[in-house]
Amino acid sequence: MESPKTIPHEIGGLRNDPLRNGLHGVKSDIIGSHPLQSSYQSAKVRQEDMKKKILANTYGAAFPLKMELDCQIISKFQRPPGAIPSSFLGLEAMNGTLEDFGFQDYLNDPRELESFRPVDMHHGMEVRLGMSKGPACPSFI
Structure with missing residues (x-):
């Protein structure tokens, strides 16, 4: 019997890869939100x-x-990974959350962190097309 010619991967391309995604913390599994x-x-x-x-x-x-x-x-519908993130304006208008102004709108912007690194557009498109594994936007070191 001949084995299939495809490489098995998990749905969404997420795998426990500490070199790409960083070390997994156990604290979040033990302590709830x-x-x-x-x-x-x-x-x-x-x-x-x-x-x-x-x-x-x-x-x-x-x-x-x-x-x-x-x-x-x-x-x-999203923008390709790059300098401008997707805003999901249509989804916010459909859900009625367009006028909401929460703490996430003015606090904890990930682009202002010291550990932020720019998005690799090529890697993001490879993940989206199923050619690569890992998160589409590995933005933290």
């Missing part, structure tokens, strides 16, 4: 569920499904 963060996430999920129920009661059961399908389509 901050209690406020988990509370914020659960409140966000409840709010989205309530919004879907209201839309289903108002416009019919197919409307929330159509909106979810539209959001999935819009979220797939």
Whole structure:
């Protein structure tokens, strides 16, 4: 029997490769997220569920499904890896989060860190096309 001519790889190209991705920390596996963060996430999920129920009661059961399908389509359009990151403006407009101004908008911009290194556009496109493994944007040393 002849073996297949393809190289097996994991879905998404993510693999435990410490030379590319850095050493894996065990602390994040042991300690969960901050209690406020988990509370914020659960409140966000409840709010989205309530919004879907209201839309289903108002416009019919197919409307929330159509909106979810539209959001999935819009979220797939991205800029190629490079100097300008994807903004997902259409997705924010569709979800209604365009006017929201959270702490992530003015704090902890990864491009301002000392350990930031510019994105390698060629590596990002190779990952996107399935020719290479690893994250598309290894931006931290």
